[in-house]
Amino acid sequence: MASPMVDLGDAQVLARRRLVADAFEPGGLLARNLPGFTARPSQKQMALAVFDAIVERSTLVAEAGTGTGKTFAYLVPSLLAGGKVLVSVGSKTLQDQIYDKDLRLVARAMQVDLEVALLKGRQNYVCLHRLERSTQQARLPTREAVIHLRQIQEFARTSASGDRAELSAVPETAAIWHDVTSTQDNCLGGECPRFDECFVYRARRRALAADIVVVNHHLFLADMVLRDDSFGELLPSVDTVVLDEAHHLPRTGAEFFGEGWSLAQVAELAGDTLAAGLHGARDGAAWADLTRAMEQASQAVRLALAQCGVEIGTRVALERMAGRADLASALGTLDLKAAGIEEALESNRGRDPDLDLVMPRLQRLRAQWDLWRKALAAEAAPDEDADVVRWVSVSTHGAQFQATPLSIADSFARARERAPQAWILTSATLTVAASFDAFIGEIGLAATTMRWDSPFDYSRQGLLYLPDPMPSPLSPQFAEQVADAAWPVIQASGGRAFVLCSTLRAVDRIAARLREKMAQGVETLELLTQGQGTRRNLLQAFRQSGRAVLVGSVSFWEGIDVRGQALSLVVIDKLPFAPPDDPLIEARLRRLRNQGRNPFTDYQLPAAVTLLKQGVGRLIRDERDRGVLMILDGRLLSKSYGKTVLASLPPFRITREQASACDFLTESGATNPGSSA
Numbered sequence: 323m324a325s326p327m328v329d330l331g332d333a334q335v336l337a338r339r340r341l342v343a344d345a346f347e348p349g350g351l352l353a354r355n356l357p358g359f360t361a362r363p364s365q366k367q368m369a370l371a372v373f374d375a376i377v378e379r380s381t382l383v384a385e386a387g388t389g390t391g392k393t394f395a396y397l398v399p400s401l402l403a404g405g406k407v408l409v410s411v412g413s414k415t416l417q418d419q420i421y422d423k424d425l426r427l428v429a430r431a432m433q434v435d436l437e438v439a440l441l442k443g444r445q446n447y448v449c450l451h452r453l454e455r456s457t458q459q460a461r462l463p464t465r466e467a468v469i470h471l472r473q474i475q476e477f478a479r480t481s482a483s484g485d486r487a488e489l490s491a492v493p494e495t496a497a498i499w500h501d502v503t504s505t506q507d508n509c510l511g512g513e514c515p516r517f518d519e520c521f522v523y524r525a526r527r528r529a530l531a532a533d534i535v536v537v538n539h540h541l542f543l544a545d546m547v548l549r550d551d552s553f554g555e556l557l558p559s560v561d562t563v564v565l566d567e568a569h570h571l572p573r574t575g576a577e578f579f580g581e582g583w584s585l586a587q588v589a590e591l592a593g594d595t596l597a598a599g600l601h602g603a604r605d606g607a608a609w610a611d612l613t614r615a616m617e618q619a620s621q622a623v624r625l626a627l628a629q630c631g632v633e634i635g636t637r638v639a640l641e642r643m644a645g646r647a648d649l650a651s652a653l654g655t656l657d658l659k660a661a662g663i664e665e666a667l668e669s670n671r672g673r674d675p676d677l678d679l680v681m682p683r684l685q686r687l688r689a690q691w692d693l694w695r696k697a698l699a700a701e702a703a704p705d706e707d708a709d710v711v712r713w714v715s716v717s718t719h720g721a722q723f724q725a726t727p728l729s730i731a732d733s734f735a736r737a738r739e740r741a742p743q744a745w746i747l748t749s750a751t752l753t754v755a756a757s758f759d760a761f762i763g764e765i766g767l768a769a770t771t772m773r774w775d776s777p778f779d780y781s782r783q784g785l786l787y788l789p790d791p792m793p794s795p796l797s798p799q800f801a802e803q804v805a806d807a808a809w810p811v812i813q814a815s816g817g818r819a820f821v822l823c824s825t826l827r828a829v830d831r832i833a834a835r836l837r838e839k840m841a842q843g844v845e846t847l848e849l850l851t852q853g854q855g856t857r858r859n860l861l862q863a864f865r866q867s868g869r870a871v872l873v874g875s876v877s878f879w880e881g882i883d884v885r886g887q888a889l890s891l892v893v894i895d896k897l898p899f900a901p902p903d904d905p906l907i908e909a910r911l912r913r914l915r916n917q918g919r920n921p922f923t924d925y926q927l928p929a930a931v932t933l934l935k936q937g938v939g940r941l942i943r944d945e946r947d948r949g950v951l952m953i954l955d956g957r958l959l960s961k962s963y964g965k966t967v968l969a970s971l972p973p974f975r976i977t978r979e980q981a982s983a984c985d986f987l988t989e990s991g992a993t994n995p996g997s998s999a
């Protein structure tokens with residue numbers, strides 16, 4: 323073990339490593355102090371590998387199958403090795419679970435006293451300064467907004483954290499939150515009159531003082547690229563970085579390292595300029611006229627996009643857009659109106675701190691518009707050597723303009739080199755047929771890789787049903803064929819099924835066919851379809867029903883934990899290959915081809931396998947779970963890559979017989995005691 327960490331000598335390192343190993347033994351501290359703890363060799367091995375990486379300050383990429391208990395496997399060595407730890411996760415669910423539950427359980431079981439902190443993005447905390455301004459301005463559009471504002475005022479007076487998640491009376495989606503939370507752009511920072519009591523900065527100070535800080539990947543990345551004013555402090559201050567749900571990092575990183583702007587930002591800027599202008603420099607300019615002119619120019623950009631043929635809900639690469647000259651001209655007009663505001667801001671400089679803050683935002687937006695106008699004027703052909711892809715997406719009233727890097731490897735490697743730390747990247751889905759090559763290539767880190775299979779007995783607990791014949795995904799009737807083939811198995815299961823689809827369109831068609839069948843059936847099953855309610859409400863209804871079939875697309879493939887009898891069948895329509903005409907995917911594939919690599923094996927297949935493994939992982943959640951996995955994509959058997967896909971899945975027994983699948987479910991229903999988590 324080279325370079326022992328912090329102030330530990332070799333003897334102490336060995337002693338603590340022994341403590342880590344002992345903790346995971348059948349009679350160890352975890353077994354003695356945590357009811358229900360089961361000692362698993364793979365968990366102990368992972369914990370020791372994490373400990374070694376911490377001591378050596380090296381990089382470990384670890385895949386641990388479902389049920390290994392990877393959270394404890396990195397928390398225990400992190401606690402025992404000492405030093406400060408940053409844990410970053412991909413989802414809010416896991417962030418809350420680690421902070422509210424796992425960390426406390428582990429600390430208590432290991433009899434360790436430590437300070438833990440949960441740090442969220444600034445938009446999660448009430449901004450006292452903006453709350454005060456909103457109260458004074460009293461220009462709220464609805465009675466509901468007035469009520470919400472009062473509730474937030476009361477909350478801000480009494481809350482210790484200012485975390486809006488604690489105020490359930492005001493819905494997450496309420497428009498008022500925009501007025502009473504801050505962004506990096508409109509926060510006054512050290513100049514703020516409420517700085518000492520500010521919830522955002524208090525949370526950051528607590529995080530800097532804590533032994534373990536739990537954040538999400540967005541915040542981790544913001545800190546890593548110094549995206550926010552006082553960020554960049556946290557990452558260098560820690561000895562160990564744990565990145566859980568690391569399979570999210572390539573995608574989240576690409577979004578994060580990109581640059582962009584939106585029409586919503588223009589509207590926010592206009593609103594903030596008007597409010598601050600009227601508050602601090604009412605006589606300084608015709609603020610209402612200036613901001614209205616900019617908003618009208620912004621709407622003209624939205625119209626130009628519609629004329630370019632960009633459909634709502636799609637992403638289009640810049641070079642594929644028609645009518646680029648009209649869009650460039652609309653951006654030119656927008657810039658002209660913004661220039662008028664910039665002049666007014668300049669002549670009123672120093673009169674109001676919030677008004678002064680608008681200037682750098684406006685200048686950043688104008689710089690972006692300049693880049694986009696130049697790109698629009700360039701040749702309408704893909705730039706083969708470009709490192710970024712420019713694309714536009716359109717919603718009903720808004721639009722997003724984004725430049726996304728095609729690789730995050732260099733940014734990651736640079737951040738990794740900045741400080742002598744241990745980095746642990748872990749997830750249940752990092753490999754393709756046991757190879758880490760694709761993931762390591764994407765994140766660009768030199769790392770030790772290790773993997774542990776799930777401790778579950780998949781050959782006994784589950785059955786993979788590949789119907790005979792398998793429908794072809796190329797068939798125009800594929801969705802209906804999926805529903806027809808799945809229906810007898812769904813009936814045998816008595817519902818208790820997830821149907822995971824690769825597109826929203828497939829969700830609608832498969833759900834429609836299942837609805838018809840349910841209407842004709844004798845038994846009453848409940849159909850729940852994505853879009854009927856929030857994900858949380860749908861899952862709650864699913865758990866409560868006991869006879870439900872939930873049809874959903876990508877957002878239901880991961881982060882869902884339904885144990886026992888409540889979920890006994892997972893149906894997957896097809897291998898979830900990303901659409902090759904998506905601008906990002908298209909550019910990545912082109913770049914790989916230009917590098918002489920195989921875009922399919924190096925990118926498309928690994929990405930599809932990662933998502934497929936997540937979907938499959940919904941079925942068996944603990945040692946008592948039993949269930950059937952049904953995949954209906956004929957390419958699994960007809961294409962050579964099907965073998966790679968099958969080799970990447972847990973070792974289920976495979977059947978082609980519908981009767982076997984139905985029998986397995988009937989027996990499971992009789993033998994599985996069931997539980998729901």
Ligand code: SF4
Binds near residue numbers: 451514515516521
């Ligand atoms: S410092 Fe920023 S976030 Fe905090 S109260 Fe002031 S403006 Fe709001």
